[in-house]
Amino acid sequence: MKNSILIFVVSILSCFMVSCEKDYNDWEVEPGHDRLFKSLIFEVSKLQSTSVELKFTKSISATKYVFEFSKDSLEFKEIVKTVEFSAANLTPFADSNNLTKVEYREMFTGLDGTTKYSVRMKSIDESSGMESGYNQIYFETPPEQIFTNYFPTTNSIKLKWALTSNVTKVVLYSNEMQLIKEVTLNQEQITLGELSFDNLSIGTKYIAKIFNGANNRGTLNITTTGISNSAVYKVLQADNAASINTVLSNLVLGGATDITVEFEVGKTYAIGGEIMVPTGVNNIAFTGSTGSNGELPILTNARFNVATQMKDIIIQYLTTTSSGNFFIDLGGKTVNNIFIEGCNVSNINSVVRAGGVTVIKDIYVNNSWISNTGGWGMFNFGGTTTVGSLNVSNCTLTEISTRFGDIRIATKVNFKNITCVNITLSMGHLWLFDNNKPSQVSIQNLILGGPNGGAKINDTNGNYSNIPISYTGSYKTNDMIVDVRPFNGITVVPSNIYGLFVNPAIGDFHVKEGIGFAGTGVAGDKRWFN
Secondary structure, eight states, X not given: OOOOOOOOOOOOOSSOOEEEEOOOOOOOOOTTOTTSSOOOOEEEEEEOSSOEEEEEEOOTTOOEEXXXXXXXXXXXXXXXXXXXXXXXXXXXXXXXXXXXXXXXXXXXXXXXXXXXXXXXXXXXXXXXXXXXXXXXXXXXXXXXXXXXXXXXXXXXXXXXXXXXXXXOEEEEEETTOOEEEEEEOOHHHHHHTEEEEOSOOTTOEEEEEEEETTEEEEEEEXXXXXXXXXXXXXXXXXXXXXXXXXXXXXXXXXXXOEEEEEOOTTOEEEEEEEEEEOTTOSEEEEEOOOOTTSOOOEEEEXXXXXXXXXXXXXXXXXXXXXXXXXXXXXXXXXXXXXXXXXXXEESOSOSEEEETTOEEEEEEEESOEEEOOOTTOSEEEOTTOEEEEEEEEEEEEXXXXXXXXXXXXXXXXXXXXXXXXXXXXXXXXXXEEOTTSOOEEEEEEEEEESOGGGOOBEEESSOOTTOOOOOTTOEEETTSOBOSSOOTTOEEESSOHHHHEEEGGGTEEEEOTTSOOTTTTTSSOGGGOO
């Protein structure tokens, strides 16, 4: 009798631990049926926090495939999940004229995150009763993340998570993992998928975890707005730039060095000019909060500047317009760090312009929506300015005029998880550099698209031999036409923005389900993933 052997292969396509064992148990094959079953390939093809995709090849004459899961190390003392597939109902992932090379891929859901699993499979011919021996895999699921967002104020945080009935409690810890509060979720909180923690400290980091029993279903690093141990000024709705400047000067005269300027959600403030941070301030935060529907305080015609020097300037959770002016305009000033977080910034010339002998350590723009910029570039650095790095992440950029950056100095530029769509305005290129002062440019997970006002686009304004830029892992829709300087390594999506996004005309840049976009859940602003 000719024996047939099961072959077992494991491939690792994600960062997880996998161990495997081969099981060479022979089929019990009756005489004359030596080709009833052929070798079988069984492997992990995709692993997520609550699901695993298994790849296996066809066994000739097998009518059923059985998969058994346990939460131990290949011991299978307690089977926690059993799944059976009828061979007649399986759809090949990759077909072949050679039946032993027909490939199936099936997704198994309902697993726990951060959990060690063993899974074994066998094939059965129900007509003859013959069964194969088991092949088995050991793997660990990555951490699960069902938190979708959080909304901070200076003294509270509202957490939101994907709606599910399989949650029991939320625990809040300090940044040093000391227990702050544990909340057993009631039915209303579970139904809404949200919970608020009040009476927290201003400008303080926390860690939130959500559980189903002992199973951790998500972990989130969160921070209340403002600056810890700072003087707080709650802006009056009648305030404008001049009155706020007076308040800041008086606070400094009173000995304040760290200041939080707090705007209230649901209100509109006619700022009408430039807020100047006076000498004597070490750190300042202009902060708002987020309403239940994501609304932010609105500041009209608001601009920011520094009188001489300071450490950190923080602008967070505000909707602002600047009447075509520069949002932050520094000339000959010194600032350690600029943080822009959770803001909607529109109708500006540049987000940050720095000229002369300005010195900035680092700039961070995160979780923000920037739109309708002017002709100076979204960021503009020139003269003898020093900027350590420019970091833009998890942002949506729309109707960006001219370019991302006009950068004539040596600095590090990092753009990560950006969704950029131009429909009516046009960019001739993304970058304008001085080739004699090369910048280090890193682009990760960019989605670039739209008709771009009918204009063709280039990567750079010129040929910069000293500044290599790679767009590998980034995507461009086919309605944005490239001119003479292409985006090195970018992947062209075979559709326009209306085929890729749910409703770009109204600013909904969620990727459409079921279109087979390789960047889904990886590229673009992460806020569009959920």
